[in-house]
Amino acid sequence: MLLNRRGFLGTGAAALSLAAPMVRAQGKPRVVVLGGGAGGATAARYIAKDSAGAIDVTLIEPSRSYYTCFFSNLYLGGFRTLESLAHSYGTLASEYGINVVHDWATGVDRDAKTVALAGGGSVPYDRLILSPGIDFVDGSVEGWSLAAQNAMPHAYKGGSQTELLKAQLEDMPEGGTFVMVAPPNPYRCPPGPYERVSMVASYLKANNPTAKIIISDPKESFSKQALFEEGWNQHYSGMITRIGPDFGAENTSVNPTDMTVDIDGEVVNAAVVNVIPAQKAGLICESAGLTDGNWAPVVPETMQSRMDENIHILGDAAAQGDMPKSGFSANSQAKVCAMAVRGALTDSQVFPARFSNTCWSLISENNGVKVGASYEATEEKIASTGGFISDTGEDAALREATYEESIGWYAGITSDMFG
Incomplete structure (x- = not known):
């Protein structure tokens, strides 16, 4: 209907x-x-x-x-x-x-x-x-707090945070890396982080096609996973990498000063980091x-x-x-x-x-x-x-x-x- x-x-x-x-x-x-x-x-x-x-x-x-x-x-x-x-x-x-x-x-x-x-x-x-x-749950992402939300926005409350993340996305250097630290269950809007990845990928495909997206995700699975992964493979092939708990995503920390994300000892230099805490x-x-x-x-x-x-x-x-x-x-x-x-x-x-x-x-x-x-x-x-x-x-x-x-x-x- x-x-x-x-x-x-x-x-x-x-x-x-x-x-x-x-x-x-x-x-x-x-x-x-x-x-x-x-x-x-x-x-x-x-x-x-x-x-x-x-x-x-x-x-x-x-x-x-x-x-x-x-x-x-x-x-x-x-x-x-x-x-x-x-x-x-x-x-x-x-x-x-x-x-x-x-x-x-x-x-x-x-x-x-x-x-x-x-x-x-x-x-x-x-x-x-x-x-x-x-x-947000204090300390749920090591290295991140509300004091860091301007450097690494959550954009999980509407308004200024969303506007900030959009500006950072637009300012990404050519070929830069967008990192999302996804939340554990339960959280607001279960498909939300993955729709966001899709929309970021859509923007980057049109404006910064050599950019990369990394998702550090503590969950084994997520809402509409088969639908999102089908769409990512079809429309954004080679752009999006999801790292789940089997590959160390539960051991993720961030450094807002250096704009880095450490995923189980592997350090990623990021242009934009979207941290969505517990x-x-x-x-x-x-x-x-x-x-x-x-x-x-x-x-x-x-x-x-x-x-x-x-x-x-x-x-x-x-x-x-x-x-x-x-x-x-x-x-x-x-x-x-x-x-x-x-x-x-x-x-x-x-x-x-x-x-x-x-x-x-x-x-x-x-x-x-x-x-x-x-x-x-x-x-x-x-x-x-x-x-x-x-x-x-x-x-x-x-x-x-x-x-x-x-x-x-x-x-x-x-x-x-x-x-």
Whole structure:
């Protein structure tokens, strides 16, 4: 099915017709949402829209312009502009009555049910929704830290880091080497690093055809591996070398000063190094005492924290089961969460939770592939109920249709997030 804006907005349990909510007698309940991405912006919009003003919604997000991390690889490849990835919160405020606060949340007082802001003061809540995305595990790549992110960018958060990596790519000397240090599982967007390699290769093939790409990868295998490797052999033969754990990739360190990468004793002199470290839930989850290890466990049916029933956690930060950490997943979880929150605070109808995800990737011009699944909530986790993946050897027309489908999805999800 070709996904367009109309089709996308009609999916998910929260899109079903809803009875008018009944406000509880104690007054207008307050929902605070931290993080304005695919999870947070969607949840804020659906709660405000479907409660018809019965719930006071505040969205806290430091950035006035939100740059999507999904589709940022296409900017690196020259298939999208940076401006096309930028979105504002004006419609959420003007049309949906959401109080949009551009500030950093510095802490959560779970007893007082307040969120502290960097600019001073605090915001009270009856329900809190956390959708902070990812942060990085300190020391996961020897020699790299956030202090080195300008020399060796991660570009795994949208915006300035993506722009920096693109500039470094454009400044590569003829015949230079691009090195990616890929992350261990689990991490944001499982096909993301390998789509990035494809887009970097596409750019280099057109602008620096003698350049080389090396991937140092600690994983035995990766998402859509057969599809990517088929595409690399077909379109970028001889350009890309992947070094896996069998050949020492688990023993990788970097030197940002010298721009070198040591892979099990073999030192590579690099023109550009893209370090994607191991990841964890956004720091606000850890500081609020909501993590169990690196991620925040949730109740699948409602996305409530297993540590605090008044807090819900969405998207990349959540330890929820089988769903990948993707924008589509966060958006799907947000609709389930919004329905659960609205039901709890206004006694309105709640439908059974259902989830879905699709991850599209571009390998070369008009050569799109996808993987996806449907999911249901069990007591233990969000569990996959069936999936699909593109086949190797598909014809060019089908691959172009898959790419066009992804363009329709991007238009649909960003409209769903920001109105």
